[in-house]
Amino acid sequence: MDAGVIPDETRFFKALASRLGMDFTEIPVPAGGSGQPLHQCLPARLALRHRLLPGRDESAALELYTYDPFDLEARQMAGQTLNRGLVWTLAPRTQVIEALRQGYGVGAERFEELLDGRLATMENDALKQEVTVLEDNEEATVMSFVNQIFSEAIRERATDIHIEPLESDVRIRYRVDGALNEVAVPPNVRLLQNSL
Numbered sequence: 081m082d083a084g085v086i087p088d089e090t091r092f093f094k095a096l097a098s099r100l101g102m103d104f105t106e107i108p109v110p111a112g113g114s115g116q117p118l119h120q121c122l123p124a125r126l127a128l129r130h131r132l133l134p135g136r137d138e139s140a141a142l143e144l145y146t147y148d149p150f151d152l153e154a155r156q157m158a159g160q161t162l163n164r165g166l167v168w169t170l171a172p173r174t175q176v177i178e179a180l181r182q183g184y185g186v187g188a189e190r191f192e193e194l195l196d197g198r199l200a201t202m203e204n205d206a207l208k209q210e211v212t213v214l215e216d217n218e219e220a221t222v223m224s225f226v227n228q229i230f231s232e233a234i235r236e237r238a239t240d241i242h243i244e245p246l247e248s249d250v251r252i253r254y255r256v257d258g259a260l261n262e263v264a265v266p267p268n269v270r271l272l273q274n275s276l
Contacts, residue, residue, distance in 0.1 A: 089172045093147065097170040100149055107133065107145055107175040112239055124184045124266065130154035133176050133183070136238075141165030147173035185264035232263070 097104035115260035135143035143165055233241050238254035250269045253260045
């Protein structure tokens with residue numbers, strides 16, 4: 081698709097869904113039909129790694145949008161992680177990726193990994209050597225989170241990056257074409273405020 085071989089992505093995915101007997105939908109951006117923040121429906125690590133977007137969350141099942149119906153690992157991981165009924169719906173690739181970017185925020189996967197490591201460090205404070213090793217790993221993860229912020233800024237063709245500490249949060253804005261645009265950030269990003 082990136083090569084332009086398939087000019088009409090929506091038509092392609094509609095035909096594929098029909099052929100596979102799957103539902104098809106176009107995603108209204110921002111997504112997250114349940115009204116809950118996306119990260120509460122599906123962990124960022126799983127969603128971003130496998131490009132899965134949570135949709136309607138009904139008592140019987142959670143709808144997941146995907147553009148790759150052949151990713152069996154994604155189906156397995158989602159089933160194991162969520163341990164509930166899932167309804168798989170095919171959606172256009174660009175819409176899934178954009179909704180994930182807006183819904184989870186820049187660097188969400190790295191941020192979630194960092195938080196997991198930081199919480200583990202706080203709980204297991206027994207050995208000083210282990211803490212030192214974890215802090216080194218934490219710094220590497222913070223750097224990869226910041227690298228994702230830079231990568232996204234480059235992709236957006238931003239000339240400036242503003243990381244603004246607020247009283248209860250951190251705001252990230254990119255200057256694109258002279259205008260400052262706020263970027264979605266993962267929840268609890270303020271925990272990294274001093275590291276950023």
